Amino acid sequence: MRRLYQRQAEPAELLLRDAHVLDPRAGLDEPRDVLIRGGEIAELGPSGSLSAPPGAEVIDAAGKHAFPGFVDPHVHLRTPGQEYKETIGTGTAAAAAGGFCCLIAMPNTAPVVDEAAILRSLAGVAERDALVPVGFLASITRGLEGNVLTEMAELRDAGALGFTDDGRPVVSAGMLRKALQYQRLCGGVVALHEEDPALSGDGVMHEGAVSARLGMAGIPSVSESTMVARDAALAAYEDARVHFQHLSCVESVEALAQAKAAGARVSGEVCPHHLTLTDDVVRTLDSRFKMNPPLRSEADRRALISGLTSGVIDCIATDHAPHARHEKEVPFEQAPMGTTGLETAFAALFTELIMPGEIELATVIERMTAGAALYDLPTPLIAPDEPANLCLVDLEARFEVGAHGYASRSANCCFHGRTFHSRVALTVAAGAVAFRAPMLAEAGFIA
Amino acid sequence: MSPRHLISIDDLDRAGIERILDRAESFAEVSGREIKKVPALRGRTVVNLFYEASTRTSSSFELAAKRLSADVVSVRSAGSSVDKGESLKDTIQTLSAYDPAAIVIRSQYAGAAQLVAGWTPAAVINAGDGKHEHPTQALLDVFTLRRRLGQLDGTRIWIVGDVLHSRVARSNILGFKRMGAEVTVAGPPTLIPRHIEALGCQAKATLDELHKADVVYVLRMQHERMREAFVPSLREYAARYQISTARLTPGQLLMHPGPVNRGVELSSDAIDSSQALLGEQVKAGVAVRMAVLYELLAASPVLAAVA
Numbered sequence: 001m002r003r004l005y006q007r008q009a010e011p012a013e014l015l016l017r018d019a020h021v022l023d024p025r026a027g028l029d030e031p032r033d034v035l036i037r038g039g040e041i042a043e044l045g046p047s048g049s050l051s052a053p054p055g056a057e058v059i060d061a062a063g064k065h066a067f068p069g070f071v072d073p074h075v076h077l078r079t080p081g082q083e084y085k086e087t088i089g090t091g092t093a094a095a096a097a098g099g100f101c102c103l104i105a106m107p108n109t110a111p112v113v114d115e116a117a118i119l120r121s122l123a124g125v126a127e128r129d130a131l132v133p134v135g136f137l138a139s140i141t142r143g144l145e146g147n148v149l150t151e152m153a154e155l156r157d158a159g160a161l162g163f164t165d166d167g168r169p170v171v172s173a174g175m176l177r178k179a180l181q182y183q184r185l186c187g188g189v190v191a192l193h194e195e196d197p198a199l200s201g202d203g204v205m206h207e208g209a210v211s212a213r214l215g216m217a218g219i220p221s222v223s224e225s226t227m228v229a230r231d232a233a234l235a236a237y238e239d240a241r242v243h244f245q246h247l248s249c250v251e252s253v254e255a256l257a258q259a260k261a262a263g264a265r266v267s268g269e270v271c272p273h274h275l276t277l278t279d280d281v282v283r284t285l286d287s288r289f290k291m292n293p294p295l296r297s298e299a300d301r302r303a304l305i306s307g308l309t310s311g312v313i314d315c316i317a318t319d320h321a322p323h324a325r326h327e328k329e330v331p332f333e334q335a336p337m338g339t340t341g342l343e344t345a346f347a348a349l350f351t352e353l354i355m356p357g358e359i360e361l362a363t364v365i366e367r368m369t370a371g372a373a374l375y376d377l378p379t380p381l382i383a384p385d386e387p388a389n390l391c392l393v394d395l396e397a398r399f400e401v402g403a404h405g406y407a408s409r410s411a412n413c414c415f416h417g418r419t420f421h422s423r424v425a426l427t428v429a430a431g432a433v434a435f436r437a438p439m440l441a442e443a444g445f446i447a
Numbered sequence: 448m449s450p451r452h453l454i455s456i457d458d459l460d461r462a463g464i465e466r467i468l469d470r471a472e473s474f475a476e477v478s479g480r481e482i483k484k485v486p487a488l489r490g491r492t493v494v495n496l497f498y499e500a501s502t503r504t505s506s507s508f509e510l511a512a513k514r515l516s517a518d519v520v521s522v523r524s525a526g527s528s529v530d531k532g533e534s535l536k537d538t539i540q541t542l543s544a545y546d547p548a549a550i551v552i553r554s555q556y557a558g559a560a561q562l563v564a565g566w567t568p569a570a571v572i573n574a575g576d577g578k579h580e581h582p583t584q585a586l587l588d589v590f591t592l593r594r595r596l597g598q599l600d601g602t603r604i605w606i607v608g609d610v611l612h613s614r615v616a617r618s619n620i621l622g623f624k625r626m627g628a629e630v631t632v633a634g635p636p637t638l639i640p641r642h643i644e645a646l647g648c649q650a651k652a653t654l655d656e657l658h659k660a661d662v663v664y665v666l667r668m669q670h671e672r673m674r675e676a677f678v679p680s681l682r683e684y685a686a687r688y689q690i691s692t693a694r695l696t697p698g699q700l701l702m703h704p705g706p707v708n709r710g711v712e713l714s715s716d717a718i719d720s721s722q723a724l725l726g727e728q729v730k731a732g733v734a735v736r737m738a739v740l741y742e743l744l745a746a747s748p749v750l751a752a753v754a
Contacts, residue, residue: 207641207642208641208642209642209645211640211642212640212641212642212643212645212646213617213645213646214557214558214579215557215577215578215579215580215612215613215614215617216557216577216578216579218640218641220641285557285558285561285562326534329534329536329562330534330535330536330556330562331535331554331556331557331558331559331562331576331577332556332557332558333556333557333558333577334556
């Protein structure tokens with residue numbers, strides 16, 4: 001059944017001429033002409049070999065890379081109820097600007113997506129406003145309160161890709177166990193925000209030398225990792241399919257590796273900010289650096305990079321979490337948790353990890369698209385007869401984050417003001433052009 | 448070094464601290480006169496904005512500004528527009544419309560003073576932000592010790608008690624160290640933050656080696672910490688960590704930032720002993736805050752360097 005929603009758009013008729021196509025799954029890492037007809041990839045040929053049929057737009061992509069469109073399995077689109085932070089329209093515009101062709105939205109909205117009727121109406125909004133396909137998770141428990149299971153089977157029938165109480169952990173092991181048992185009836189991934197509230201307390205940042213200096217309550221890494229270990233054990237016991245969201249520390253990577261080695265059906269994701277920043281930046285007390293899980297130590301960051309490289313961590317997710325300016329313009333301890341990330345994910349990873357040689361470009365491309373299969377969605381592939389889901393990226397370009405504003409409705413980006421290398425020039429999602437860099441024409445990219 | 452604001456004790460190098468303390472010495476003399484007033488800040492406005500209860504810090508800032516002849520406006524959160532839900536930013540912009548020379552702010556949140564400095568043209572003085580910093584407390588404590596000891600180089604200072612929840616501990620560790628002292632913190636392991644050694648101090652769980660200290664600086668133990676289960680009981684806390692004359696060795700100096708919980712972190716005999724500098728600390732507060740206001744608002748850095 002259909003579990004992705006977007007607005008109707010005109011199928012693309014495009015010839016990308018001489019793009020360097022990099023798609024590890026398709027075995028491609030070479031210059032190609034890519035012909036898109038009726039929103040599908042019609043033909044791939046050696047550079048200069050394809051000609052544009054009448055009516056097709058020709059884009060001179062020489063010097064640019066074409067990647068399969070990125071898939072983000074963890075975003076907050078704030079709809080319904082918090083449209084002042086983000087809407088499905090602005091959130092998917094931000095996604096398209098970052099090269100994403102598919103998003104999975106979290107249910108911690110107002111109201112929470114805990115009933116089929118809410119999910120159906122949300123899908124309707126996406127069919128009207130979404131520039132790239134959006135799928136939805138429903139909550140595991142009603143109101144995210146951890147007490148009563150949602151009608152998971154009906155929610156699945158209404159289109160839910162899976163279930164999460166993201167933003168909060170499922171504190172009760174007994175409650176989570178029931179959800180994992182019920183998963184046998186309805187399917188769908190159970191995705192978990194792991195945190196033990198008794199250990200996190202009123203923490204606002206990573207517990208470490210920086211929190212000791214600043215006098216702010218810390219969230220110890222074991223708050224997350226003890227819950228990952230607990231829930232991996234439950235997943236193994238119930239043979240359930242569990243996905244661990246936004247892993248942030250050494251101990252969690254170790255717990256996930258052990259669970260996988262033991263054969264549990266578990267997977268994990270990591271965010272660009274946890275891969276590129278540490279708690280050291282919190283010394284500025286800038287509330288853009290406040291997120292949950294918090295930015296952790298350099299040792300944690302290294303463990304996340306190696307976990308991502310080895311495949312213990314399956315995919316990259318932004319945890320795009322927009323907040324309005326007035327909410328973040330307060331002392332750090334009072335500010336809500338979250339950073340936006342859709343518009344900067346690839347550029348952050350390219351600049352901070354790929355350019356210094358910490359991780360291969362092909363690995364990042366693979367991990368930025370791997371979220372689809374984890375949720376049983378088709379993986380974008382640059383191959384004939386596939387729907388066109390790709391982005392064209394200029395790896396030579398540079399830009400200052402936020403200098404020209406954001407496509408997102410919110411500006412709480414932890415990378416604000418940094419200069420990043422690489423820039424998305426064009427995004428095609430589900431066969432339609434979802435984004436073009438404003439300067440594309442002026443810069444002469446378009447023939 | 449002439450910072451425009453005083454947000455953190457880290458804003459000052461050793462020379463900067465010494466200059467403020469030297470200035471405070473001359474203002475201490477003013478406080479001894481019958482007419483305790485100099486015209487240094489006449490016609491200028493100082494706003495005291497206190498979001499947390501405070502007796503000695505707010506009164507000493509008010510007195511300091513008045514003794515410098517400034518006009519003083521004191522705003523407390525209770526009964527003000529803050530009570531009506533006004534944001535910190537809007538409050539600061541409103542108060543800034545009166546064109547104050549300085550805003551003195553006490554907030555329950557770390558980083559509040561730093562944020563305020565970005566929203567106002569006034570000089571900003573941090574009178575305590577969350578559990579982060581209280582730089583004027585560190586200055587007045589260094590002032591008090593310097594008067595008694597001449598200098599702090601090599602002085603062994605123990606800070607005892609609830610370090611976890613104490614902004615005084617953080618500013619004082621840094622301030623004492625900058626002046627050359629060796630700092631040790633001691634208290635129940637539940638109230639000593641993990642990684643506190645990163646501030647350059649040692650951490651101890653017992654007072655077994657307290658006799659090595661030249662100065663014992665005792666922190667306030669708040670009753671609510673017991674409810675929050677940081678210590679099993681105040682009785683056990685007092686048994687292990689209360690400073691009494693029996694625990695002090697002769698010649699050790701005793702300090703406390705106030706207000707004291709008599710019979711909890713300090714015994715009455717210790718408070719009233721000749722080793723205690725508590726009264727001198729309070730007195731120093733006015734002179735040091737006069738010096739801070741003067742340095743930020745009136746001193747010419749060039750002249751000061753020559754002097």
